[in-house]
Amino acid sequence: MQPITSPHAHSKNSTANVMQLVLLATLPGLIALTHFFGPGTLYNIVLASITAVACEAAILKLRNRPVAFYLRDYSALVTAVLLGLALPPYCPWWVVVVGTSTAIIIAKHLYGGLGYNPFNPAMVGYVVLLISFPVEMTQWAAPRAILEEGQSLMGPVSALARIWLETPVDAYSGATPLDLFKHLDGQTVRQVYDGEALFREGRWAGAGWEWVNLGFLTGGLFLLYRKVFTWHTPVSMLVALGVMAAPFYDGGSSASGGSPLFHWLSGGTMLGAFFIATDPVTSATSRRGKLIFGATIGVTIYVIRNWGNYPDAVAFAVLLMNFAAPFIDYYTVPRSYGHAKARPGRGTP
Amino acid sequence: MNDFKEISLNGLWKNNPALTQLLGLCPLLAVTGSVVNALGLGIATIAVLVGSNLSVSLIRHRVSDAVRLPAFVMIIASFTTCAELLMQAYTFELYQILGIFIPLIVTNCAILGRADAFASRNPVLPSLVDGLMMGVGFTAVLLAVGAMRELLGAGTLFANMHLLFGEIARGWELTIIPDYSGFLVAVLPPGAFLAAGFLIALKNFIDAELKRRADLRKQPVVRGSKRVKTTTVIGS
Numbered sequence: 117m118q119p120i121t122s123p124h125a126h127s128k129n130s131t132a133n134v135m136q137l138v139l140l141a142t143l144p145g146l147i148a149l150t151h152f153f154g155p156g157t158l159y160n161i162v163l164a165s166i167t168a169v170a171c172e173a174a175i176l177k178l179r180n181r182p183v184a185f186y187l188r189d190y191s192a193l194v195t196a197v198l199l200g201l202a203l204p205p206y207c208p209w210w211v212v213v214v215g216t217s218t219a220i221i222i223a224k225h226l227y228g229g230l231g232y233n234p235f236n237p238a239m240v241g242y243v244v245l246l247i248s249f250p251v252e253m254t255q256w257a258a259p260r261a262i263l264e265e266g267q268s269l270m271g272p273v274s275a276l277a278r279i280w281l282e283t284p285v286d287a288y289s290g291a292t293p294l295d296l297f298k299h300l301d302g303q304t305v306r307q308v309y310d311g312e313a314l315f316r317e318g319r320w321a322g323a324g325w326e327w328v329n330l331g332f333l334t335g336g337l338f339l340l341y342r343k344v345f346t347w348h349t350p351v352s353m354l355v356a357l358g359v360m361a362a363p364f365y366d367g368g369s370s371a372s373g374g375s376p377l378f379h380w381l382s383g384g385t386m387l388g389a390f391f392i393a394t395d396p397v398t399s400a401t402s403r404r405g406k407l408i409f410g411a412t413i414g415v416t417i418y419v420i421r422n423w424g425n426y427p428d429a430v431a432f433a434v435l436l437m438n439f440a441a442p443f444i445d446y447y448t449v450p451r452s453y454g455h456a457k458a459r460p461g462r463g464t465p
Numbered sequence: 466m467n468d469f470k471e472i473s474l475n476g477l478w479k480n481n482p483a484l485t486q487l488l489g490l491c492p493l494l495a496v497t498g499s500v501v502n503a504l505g506l507g508i509a510t511i512a513v514l515v516g517s518n519l520s521v522s523l524i525r526h527r528v529s530d531a532v533r534l535p536a537f538v539m540i541i542a543s544f545t546t547c548a549e550l551l552m553q554a555y556t557f558e559l560y561q562i563l564g565i566f567i568p569l570i571v572t573n574c575a576i577l578g579r580a581d582a583f584a585s586r587n588p589v590l591p592s593l594v595d596g597l598m599m600g601v602g603f604t605a606v607l608l609a610v611g612a613m614r615e616l617l618g619a620g621t622l623f624a625n626m627h628l629l630f631g632e633i634a635r636g637w638e639l640t641i642i643p644d645y646s647g648f649l650v651a652v653l654p655p656g657a658f659l660a661a662g663f664l665i666a667l668k669n670f671i672d673a674e675l676k677r678r679a680d681l682r683k684q685p686v687v688r689g690s691k692r693v694k695t696t697t698v699i700g701s
Contacts, residue, residue: 214648222659244650244655247649247650247653248647248648248649248650248651249646249648249649250649
């Protein structure tokens with residue numbers, strides 16, 4: 117039955133629907149991660165999902181909220197999957213459990229649950245892990261292409277042993293392209309790209325990594341096509357990152373910070389642009405606000421990557437801008453219909 | 466006697482400076498990375514608080530209202546300087562670790578608050594007890610936060626106690642979790658906010674539970690009556 121009064125247009129997008137689409141869209145990136153780095157990420161995701169659902173159910177019970185109703189919105193699962201994708205493959209099981217429970221319990225439910233959290237839960241979990249366990253968090257698995265003769269990617273069983281018993285396997289872990297490029301600052305870019313297997317085996321931004329990022333780009337474009345979010349945040353973030361990288365990159369010295377393409381296709385850029393920064397709860401609201409929000413994330417990522425101490429910066433940049441989102445909203449209130457111009461900050465109580 | 470009991474209960478629990486008044490949070494958050502740091506700052510704070518309450522109470526009839534706050538601050542600053550010099554003399558390493566937060570005891574609002582709200586209006590003995598109990602209440606919270614952070618951050622308790630108690634205390638360190646790799650965030654500033662937040666939540670929870678039980682007990686039970694569960698109000 118059509119309602120007679122407005123609104124006449126109805127959206128079928130429920131929270132659960134959107135969350136399922138997001139889960140679906142992570143598939144290309146997940147497949148690339150698994151193909152190039154082995155089954156570690158799959159284990160991360162399974163473990164994170166179990167932890168997230170258990171924590172969510174326990175906290176909902178404590179808060180006297182309907183457990184089944186909130187579990188069915190898939191939001192805990194999305195947090196778990198995003199965190200699982202961001203964590204290094206084969207990191208010990210307790211890293212995943214600590215990170216996920218921090219994300220769900222502290223970053224989400226202590227603030228009031230879905231819709232009330234000022235910070236992206238997955239990124240809070242990631243940053244807590246990064247500053248607490250720097251050793252475990254900065255060891256990334258070596259991609260398929262640079263393994264030596266006779267070595268192959270870890271099988272499912274040895275991967276399980278690595279995760280649960282922490283059997284040391286040094287040959288399998290190494291630096292990420294961002295890390296490597298940052299520390300080889302006394303050479304020319306050509307030397308780095310020819311000399312290091314991680315770059316030699318890749319096309320633009322390091323073996324494996326470029327495809328992972330292209331995978332997340334594909335998933336992100338799918339979400340954009342399905343109108344899960346608007347183009348403003350991801351595009352402004354990527355453009356800002358490129359605009360920051362271009363003038364500082366001279367093409368010759370490896371101390372000059374990497375080309376725009378390198379920055380777009382390495383680390384967590386695409387995951388951050390399409391899956392993290394677009395979180396409707398923690399980002400700015402209006403279109404103009406989203407442009408500012410995304411652009412400042414892009415600038416911050418480049419600043420931290422290039423001049424900071426951490427190799428990647430997506431999580432820090434997103435959290436910093438989560439802080440600023442209410443402030444951005446305050447000054448970007450759109451003009452409401454019937455008014456000559458917007459009245460920033462005065463439209464809302 | 467009852468009066469002192471009330472004052473003590475106020476300082477230790479009901480009106481605890483850190484958990485209820487939320488005063489003195491800066492040192493509470495900044496130096497509670499371990500039990501020894503917390504205890505060092507706690508003892509210094511107790512000393513200053515007792516001393517300032519005593520002096521303020523002694524001069525309460527001589528200081529005019531207009532200049533009372535500067536006078537109180539001067540008194541607190543003098544006691545803080547004494548505490549600082551004493552720590553510099555006897556616990557030099559701890560003095561270096563606590564650094565700026567010892568002189569900053571002057572700015573601890575809990576101390577000025579007690580001077581103005583209690584000591585300037587009450588006789589010497591109650592003021593003394595109030596200062597002591599407020600100080601002990603504050604130190605207890607410092608210790609709780611310090612213990613939580615040390616345990617989570619390093620897996621130990623009472624490490625480095627020799628900084629405060631001399632060589633005897635070297636063996637006091639308890640390794641609660643052996644081979645612990647350390648949860649660094651607990652030692653960093655966010656850990657302090659989280660630990661203090663959880664303590665405040667715990668206190669509020671206990672208070673609410675006590676109040677609920679007291680309310681239950683207050684309801685008179687009439688002889689012969691049956692308990693009825695009311696689900697709706699009839700006739701509304």
